[in-house]
Amino acid sequence: MEQQANRSIGCTVKQCVHHCQSQNYCTLSQINVGTHETNPTKVECTDCNSFAPKM
Template identity: 55%
Template sequence: MDKSKANQAIKCTVSSCQNHSIGKEYCALDSIQVGTHETNPTVDQCTDCQSFKLQA
């Protein structure tokens, strides 16, 4: 995965993620998976980027 890429369709500020674009507020992946850890999600905090990987 090329961290110098910045997918301008996926804005992201989670710089501790391994997939985060270097120096930019974007994801470097071509696509991500969004999901939820709740049975009935009602607010944005109920949703998760399931493509998140902790920076090694």
């Protein structure tokens, strides 16, 4: 059963277990975004910390 897309959270990471798959949205009600840098300066510095790989 496909989970409901959350249209407030667009996402193209189809390798994530929380991705809607049929559309480019997350299925979680909220996500946590963080950074792996001490001083983030560009988009590549940010991470979705709610990501979980598919089995």
